[in-house]
Amino acid sequence: MNEALLQVENLKKYYPIKGGKFGKVSETVRAVDGVSFSVREGETLGIVGESGCGKSTTGRMIMRLIEPTEGKIIFQNRNIMELSKREMRKARKDIQMIFQDPFASLNPRHTVGHIIEEPMIVHRMGDKKERQKRVEELLELVGLNAYHARRYPHQFSGGQRQRIGIARALAVRPKVIIADEPVSALDVSVQSQVLNLLKDLQKQFHLTYIFIAHDLSVVRHISDRVGVMYLGKIVELSECEALYNHPQHPYTKALLSAVPVPDPDVKTDRIILQGDVPSPAHPPAGCAFHDRCPAAMDICSKEMPMLKTLEDGRKISCHLY
Amino acid sequence: MFYYSIKRLLMLIPVLLGMTLIVFAIIHAIPGNPALTILGTKATPEAIHSLNRSLGLDNPWYIQYFSYLKDILSGDLGTSIQTHTPIASEIWPHLAATIELSFIAMIIAVFVGINAGIISAWKQNTVLDYTAMILALIGVSMPVFWLGLLEQWGFSIKLQWLPSIGRDDIRNSVDPITNLYLLDTLLQGRFDQFWMVLRHLILPSIALATIPTAIIARMTRSSMLEVLKSDYIRTAKAKGQKMVWIVYKYALKNAFIPILTVIGLQTGLLLGGAILTETIFGWPGVGLYIYNAIQYRDYPVIQSGILVIAFIFVMVNFVVDLLYGLFDPRIKYR
Amino acid sequence: MPQASQAQLDPSGAPAKSPMTFALGEFWKSFRKNKPAIAGTIIVLLFIFFAIFAGFLAPQGINDQNIRLKLQPPSAAHWFGTDDFGRDILSRILFGARLSLRVGFLSVIGSIVVGTLLGIIAGYFGKALDVIISRFFDILLAFPSILLSIAIVAILGPSLNNALVAIAIVNVPVFGRLVRSRVLTVKEEEYVMAARSIGMGDARIIFQHILPNSIAPIIVQGTLNIATAILDAAGLGFLGMGAQAPLPEWGKMLSDSREYIQTAPWTVLFPGLAIVLVVVGFNLIGDGLRDALDPRMKN
Numbered sequence A: 001m002n003e004a005l006l007q008v009e010n011l012k013k014y015y016p017i018k019g020g021k022f023g024k025v026s027e028t029v030r031a032v033d034g035v036s037f038s039v040r041e042g043e044t045l046g047i048v049g050e051s052g053c054g055k056s057t058t059g060r061m062i063m064r065l066i067e068p069t070e071g072k073i074i075f076q077n078r079n080i081m082e083l084s085k086r087e088m089r090k091a092r093k094d095i096q097m098i099f100q101d102p103f104a105s106l107n108p109r110h111t112v113g114h115i116i117e118e119p120m121i122v123h124r125m126g127d128k129k130e131r132q133k134r135v136e137e138l139l140e141l142v143g144l145n146a147y148h149a150r151r152y153p154h155q156f157s158g159g160q161r162q163r164i165g166i167a168r169a170l171a172v173r174p175k176v177i178i179a180d181e182p183v184s185a186l187d188v189s190v191q192s193q194v195l196n197l198l199k200d201l202q203k204q205f206h207l208t209y210i211f212i213a214h215d216l217s218v219v220r221h222i223s224d225r226v227g228v229m230y231l232g233k234i235v236e237l238s239e240c241e242a243l244y245n246h247p248q249h250p251y252t253k254a255l256l257s258a259v260p261v262p263d264p265d266v267k268t269d270r271i272i273l274q275g276d277v278p279s280p281a282h283p284p285a286g287c288a289f290h291d292r293c294p295a296a297m298d299i300c301s302k303e304m305p306m307l308k309t310l311e312d313g314r315k316i317s318c319h320l321y
Numbered sequence B: 001m002f003y004y005s006i007k008r009l010l011m012l013i014p015v016l017l018g019m020t021l022i023v024f025a026i027i028h029a030i031p032g033n034p035a036l037t038i039l040g041t042k043a044t045p046e047a048i049h050s051l052n053r054s055l056g057l058d059n060p061w062y063i064q065y066f067s068y069l070k071d072i073l074s075g076d077l078g079t080s081i082q083t084h085t086p087i088a089s090e091i092w093p094h095l096a097a098t099i100e101l102s103f104i105a106m107i108i109a110v111f112v113g114i115n116a117g118i119i120s121a122w123k124q125n126t127v128l129d130y131t132a133m134i135l136a137l138i139g140v141s142m143p144v145f146w147l148g149l150l151e152q153w154g155f156s157i158k159l160q161w162l163p164s165i166g167r168d169d170i171r172n173s174v175d176p177i178t179n180l181y182l183l184d185t186l187l188q189g190r191f192d193q194f195w196m197v198l199r200h201l202i203l204p205s206i207a208l209a210t211i212p213t214a215i216i217a218r219m220t221r222s223s224m225l226e227v228l229k230s231d232y233i234r235t236a237k238a239k240g241q242k243m244v245w246i247v248y249k250y251a252l253k254n255a256f257i258p259i260l261t262v263i264g265l266q267t268g269l270l271l272g273g274a275i276l277t278e279t280i281f282g283w284p285g286v287g288l289y290i291y292n293a294i295q296y297r298d299y300p301v302i303q304s305g306i307l308v309i310a311f312i313f314v315m316v317n318f319v320v321d322l323l324y325g326l327f328d329p330r331i332k333y334r
Numbered sequence C: 001m002p003q004a005s006q007a008q009l010d011p012s013g014a015p016a017k018s019p020m021t022f023a024l025g026e027f028w029k030s031f032r033k034n035k036p037a038i039a040g041t042i043i044v045l046l047f048i049f050f051a052i053f054a055g056f057l058a059p060q061g062i063n064d065q066n067i068r069l070k071l072q073p074p075s076a077a078h079w080f081g082t083d084d085f086g087r088d089i090l091s092r093i094l095f096g097a098r099l100s101l102r103v104g105f106l107s108v109i110g111s112i113v114v115g116t117l118l119g120i121i122a123g124y125f126g127k128a129l130d131v132i133i134s135r136f137f138d139i140l141l142a143f144p145s146i147l148l149s150i151a152i153v154a155i156l157g158p159s160l161n162n163a164l165v166a167i168a169i170v171n172v173p174v175f176g177r178l179v180r181s182r183v184l185t186v187k188e189e190e191y192v193m194a195a196r197s198i199g200m201g202d203a204r205i206i207f208q209h210i211l212p213n214s215i216a217p218i219i220v221q222g223t224l225n226i227a228t229a230i231l232d233a234a235g236l237g238f239l240g241m242g243a244q245a246p247l248p249e250w251g252k253m254l255s256d257s258r259e260y261i262q263t264a265p266w267t268v269l270f271p272g273l274a275i276v277l278v279v280v281g282f283n284l285i286g287d288g289l290r291d292a293l294d295p296r297m298k299n
Helices: A055-062 A085-091 A112-122 A128-141 A146-150 A158-170 A188-205 A216-222 A240-245 A250-257 B002-029 B034-039 B045-055 B061-073 B087-122 B127-140 B144-158 B181-187 B191-228 B231-238 B243-281 B286-296 B299-327 C003-009 C019-033 C035-057 C089-125 C127-141 C145-156 C160-187 C190-197 C202-210 C215-238 C250-260 C266-293
Strands: A004-019 A024-040 A044-048 A070-075 A095-098 A176-180 A208-213 A225-230 A233-239
Touching: A004 A055, A004 A208, A024 A055, A024 A208, A024 A233, A044 A055, A044 A216, A055 A070, A055 A095, A055 A176, A055 A208, A095 A158, A095 C190, A112 A128, A112 A146, A112 A158, A128 A146, A128 A158, A158 A188, A188 A216, A208 A216, A216 A240, A225 A240, A225 A250, A233 A240, A233 A250, B002 B061, B002 B299, B002 C127, B002 C145, B087 B127, B087 B181, B087 B191, B087 B243, B087 B286, B087 B299, B127 B191, B127 C266, B144 B191, B144 B243, B144 C215, B144 C250, B144 C266, B181 B191, B191 B243, B231 B243, B243 B286, B243 B299, B243 C145, B243 C215, B286 B299, B286 C145, B299 C145, C019 C035, C019 C266, C035 C089, C035 C266, C089 C127, C089 C160, C089 C202, C089 C215, C089 C250, C089 C266, C127 C160, C145 C160, C145 C215, C160 C202, C160 C215, C190 C202, C215 C250, C215 C266, C250 C266
Parallel strands: A044 A208, A044 A225, A095 A176, A176 A208
Antiparallel strands: A004 A024, A004 A070, A225 A233
């Protein structure tokens, strides 16, 4: 296996809530609470979880779009957290991002050509002519036409806009792309086209993806390894097929049992979770999942389980193992 | 509610401090030596030097500011150059005159403005609505001083219905107790004088009320239009309640918050407009006091006059903030 | 590939049309239907015309005195009558349009430039700077505006230009707060997040992404503020804190002729009418712009 290109250690983001008398910090929301994982060169790491579990925050913290409260992000043997603002801006050349909402992430006042060219202007790549040539190449690369450069985002469909977003991310030849729910705003029929495009581009340019999504089947389709998040923590991380075929953590099992199966004759044992996801401001003591876990034991409400590595290389955070 | 009030009160402190700093800066930014202004151009250098020392003007500015702050907190607003009297002792009659005038103007503005707005919204797109809104537009565009002059010309000079100058007749002046003349004449049982004072109030208070009336009318109309469209109004209508009843009871209650905000903001306009109105109508309020001080370059009076008016404005908005909760149960005091 | 076949191949079909042009078209469509706004535009254009061509239009110069013809009522020779120096009031009002419009436009431009700068700093960089700037705005807004203008003019000395500066300063927080809140909103848009993610610097984000998306409300507020700036300048002129004699500033004209109100009411009537008309004009345009540019801003 390749060595880790990007390594995240004990990443945390706490938001203080001001309230109570005279604006004292009354409580803290632990949006991300000690996440660690590593990504190898050329692979796709999927991150799944329900909305509000902290997966998007994690993605944005890797780019330092949101400043982490604590933790290390090591990229190519350098801790990104120690970079100055200016160095960080340069480092973003190597890590790019694709956003969820193709309608909101493109400035409606700029032409598509300008949107794709902008990263190259920012990183001072080539002269105007070279950049425009590259814009045209990129447009064709993502399955659009060179003449689309003169158009504005509102003249494109959602799928086309997401292709524009991908072209923008590719413009500066990054090594890592963080895709934050890149297809969840798209029609199902368009989703697979965009996913296949992402796969092709990965092969062609040897890209590394961190793929964040709530849709389990989408993640399965594209990922080599998958991490499952619950309330700001990774509960299980493993090879994709192993995770989907033999889920170990009770939460993963419950999530997978909720995926609809195309064949109506197949009877699945659906695990229905009790209650709602607790507020990240008041996570339950011990294991954050214990109050909804069908297999909860006494220890679960007292002690927080550590992330353990099982024999098959799977990482899991549960007292059952 | 209690904690909220305390918190709001504490938040006032930086604003009030900033106000004193600005007012302090004004007097110190004015070109020329204050001692020279006080003593006149024929003063000897020694006299200027000793006055400088006794005024503390040879100290660095922050020391001067702190002693200024100390003076204000102990109720010392400085001494008028013109009359050589402490401003704190001579400002109250002026302040009372301005309060009386502004209060009456606010009552007019709220009463006329809210009713005009409600009727406009209720009879939307009728001649009544258009007339009210055109009047409101002209109202917000009206220079107060011009309107005042026209009133004097029409109602005092031509028609001779109402007095155009001052708070009372010189030959029949009110014996001040609180200096709020309407109150004083009532306390003394002088109903003839009460009537006289009221007649003096009519023209200036209408002039002063014009712009706030127009703004309140426009604001009321648009917030009423929104409320009248809502489901609970339709329900009330369906239940067969009388429209007048619905409009005034249900709708007004919900439209009151934005209106309250405007009233809070209008107080500033009213107090600012007072300087123009009082100048025209010879109304002996703080506005005229400041205006006369400007003519005489009586800087301590300008300084303290502005400070007092700004202080009142800030306090009115503080009270308005607290009143929100009484009218809107959705606002939680945290 | 020839242009024509490209258009056919293009799935979206529409020719490249900037959203700006698109928005302008939409805006004009809705503004044109707004009769009061059109009326306001005509009034303001008329006054701008007066201001530019006052030299040709005015029957007399602003200081052509003729004591024998003082305080003449309106007549064929002097449509608006004459004042206490026998000067033609119509001519003075036409030239006065120059002064009032200049104060209105320049002071608002000044407030917009400074207010926008401070608003961006407060909204974009936040933290301590935001607290300081916002408090500063709060404090300035704690003074009734005309009183603060008076105080500033007292420092600078009474003149029309100093009145202009004072009015500009007093209105800075109005635009500062507006821009700050726009910046806070736009900053959370995903395309700004995207701009940061490609490594874009703050200056470029502000000028490329945030400012262009904050312009509409600034224009609306600016138009409405021209109206109040003209009113305030006239008020300062009336109090002797603005334009000085013999400038034909409308507020100053009113205060000079108030003692003749009994014998020559026209000396008071016409300058005041001019103020009301031009202020109504700007208010109508401002209301129309608000309705057309941003229906949500309707209050």
